[in-house]
Amino acid sequence: MIQKIRLLTLAAALVATGLAPVTSAASSSDADGFYLKDGDRVVFYGDSITDQRLYTTFTETFVVTRFPAMNVSFTHSGWGGDRVTGGGGGKIDVRLERDVYAYNPTVMTIMLGMNDGSYRAFDQGIFDTYKNGLTSIVEKVQKKLPGLRLTLIQPSPYDDVTRAPRFSGGYNEVLVRYGAAVKEIASANNQNVADLNTSVVAMLEKAKATDAKLAEKIIPDRVHPGGSGHLIMAAALLKSWNAPAIVTDVAIDAAASRITRAENTRVTGLNVTPAAITWSQLDAALPMPVDMGNAETVLAVRSSGFIAELDRQPLRVTGLTAAGYDLAIDGKPVGHFTPAQLAEGINLATLATPMAAQAAEVHKLTMQRANLHNIRWRTFQVPYANADEAIRASLPDVMKALDDADLAAARMQRAAAQPVVRRYELKGLTQDQIAAQGVPAEQLPAGVALQQNLALDKKWKSTAPNTYGWDSGLTDGSWAGNSKNTWATDDKDTFPKSVTIDLDTPATIGHIVIGVPAFGSTKTVAVSISADGQNFTEVGRYAFSLRKEEKRLFNFEPATARYVRLTYVDHHAERVNYNNTFAFTTDVQVFAPAR
Structure with missing residues (x-):
């Protein structure tokens, strides 16, 4: 399909x-092969998961960025707690009249079922109410809006993957049965169907195998996904619409x-x-914007086919x-x-x-x-x-x-x-220019890695001291990206900024490793050494990526030095979690030449 x-x-x-x-x-x-056409008017209809306006806005942004010449309008009409009979926003006929027909859509998506199953083991009577109700909705909207193109959505999962099911078989097994009915109704009416359950479950399984605790945050309450889960849901909807993989x-x-x-x-x-x-x-076209500064999103994307299938x-x-x-x-x-x-x-x-x-x-x-x-x-x-x-x-x-x-x-x-x-x-x-940029820290020679970190727990002095509780962790030996173990400058827009570490005594050094967290907008960092604290020699510099935890190793000719200085030359324009004028460093480690 x-x-x-x-x-x-x-x-x-x-x-x-x-x-x-x-x-x-x-x-x-x-866009000839894409489901949406120029001039389409799309209404997203559903319960609280649609009401979050996340998979729907991701879908909207994909369409606008992948097809910038296409004129399509989008209306987000999800209401928390809804079932096929309606809910807090009114009974189903009220909801359809006010929140669907009023916008004269040419395309409508419907995702209901999470509330309809009542969060309990499968019950035939409850299921029949759902199936008959969804069939009735389809009949009503097709009668009111002849030519309307429907995408019926098999409901997104209840998370029985990262946490144990509450009863035998689990609630998602019930939703899968409801999804089968959705597919049957779509087929009977020659309409499109999108499965927002299977790919999300597969992603959760891979994510759990990678980082079980972090995987729980993808659907934190087991019902309502965060942005990371909604991104994978949007991908499933877009793939049902034959969305192109190539940017x-x-x-x-x-x-x-x-x-x-x-x-x-x-x-x-x-x-x-x-x-x-x-x-x-x-x-x-433009690439799909993905917040790779968010740990759950990184895990979800890497545990799915999102990039290969939609963002190449x-x-x-x-x-x-x-x-x-x-x-x-x-x-x-x-x-x-x-x-x-x-x-x-x-x-x-x-x-x-x-x-x-x-x-x-x-x-x-x-x-x-x-x-x-x-x-x-x-x-x-x-x-x-x-x-x-x-x-x-x-x-x-x-x-x-x-x-x-x-x-x-x-x-x-x-x-x-x-x-x-x-x-x-x-x-x-040239090779010399590459050497000055350093190499990934994983390339630290084994003989060096076994040596003493000469900067461990040493003191430092900054030209831009932080006053928000991030003035520690620069030399604690930990690469953890958190407030306890990550050091930061102030957030004044005055660059360059620097921090100078005092090794206490002169030593012969040949390798320096520095790191940045996935958050923040730290960009170009120059590394210099000095014997007297006055005259510094640059031994390397590197422009760190945005939204990526990195460690960089600088190898240089052995030299005697007591002071190591990091100079933050500039910053990325984009803000990732914090003001872009902070400069963050997870750790600085200094080693003698390899033996």
Whole structure:
């Protein structure tokens, strides 16, 4: 049922076969295979899980970022506690009239069942009420809205994976039986079905095997997933809609100065020199914004097929001659890569790129727009529908103002998603330049790892001392990313900032390891040493990634030093959990030369 759409146009195909000019390649977004069409109006209907506005807003953002030229509107109509008979927002006919028909949708999704099963072992009478009720809803909406395209959703799971079932078989087994009825009803009415249970359960099982305690946080109350679980649910819905996996796909043969693939993007201005490779791209889509600064999200994504199935943005470059390469996009460092990594291909969608930042801004607007509608609906329309006439008299004006704001926010959202020309640079590095950037700390020589950490529990002095309780942990020997074991500067926007560690006595050193946590916006850190505390020599620097816990090892010619200084040169623009002007360090460890 899931068809991966390649979106490869004739122009890109010609490039791939070498028949097009080597200076450019083009393709345009083709949504022919995607379930949603230009002009569609989508209503998401359901209970509290839909009311969370998470899998629904993730879905909305995916559509807006993957198809920025497509005009589709979205209305989020979930109500906590709902069953097929209705709930706190009114009986089912009231809910449908006010929260569905009023928006004249062309597409409607329905996810009910979590409350309908009553959180107990399977009961045939309760099940029959659910099945008959859902069948009735389908009949009603199809009669009221001829041509309406329905996606019936098999309910998301009750978490019987990370915690033991409350009764034999567990409640999710009941929901799976309800899901089978959903599929049957969809088939009988020639409508689409989306399974939001199976893939989430599979993800939970893998997540539990990796980190059982953290896995419990994916669906913390066993019913309502956090953002991490909703992301996997959105993926299941999108795959049922034949969503494309590819954002863009670019391949360059540097030896031949030729573009060999350009899918869903236009590549121009390719220039290859011994020092650098540069080109420009005008992409037809953006990657899906994923909060990889959130531990549960990282676990959920790594325990699922989300990236491979929905968020692939490969860049492949072959024919490279330098020892290594720094990739920058629009002048902003993205990462350091070996020729082998670039030849195999890197997935830009998983990296902190300007495109990812643009997509994150789109999602921010998605959330703000959805919240505007929710205020209009839940704060004014429903509470004041039966108020005194004097109060109700102004209700249409309030609702119109909020509707206008909703439409304006949608225009902002679409504008934020539009293609932008990006300038790429792959800068070649020598072995010496690579050495100065350090290597992953896992490459610490065994002979060094067994030696004494000369910085352990040593004192330090900072030019930007922290006053929020993060002024400890810099030399405690722990890489744990928490407030007890992680050190931070102040949050003033004054860079560079530095911290200097006093080893107490001069020592011959040859290796320094520093680390940063997954949170914060710490970027470029320069490492220097000094014998007298006055004259410092830089032994390396590195630009750390965003939302990634990293440890970096700097190897250098043995030298006598008493002081080790970290200089925080700049910071990432994006804020991850804390103000982006803090600089965080998990630990600093100093070693004598390898024996």
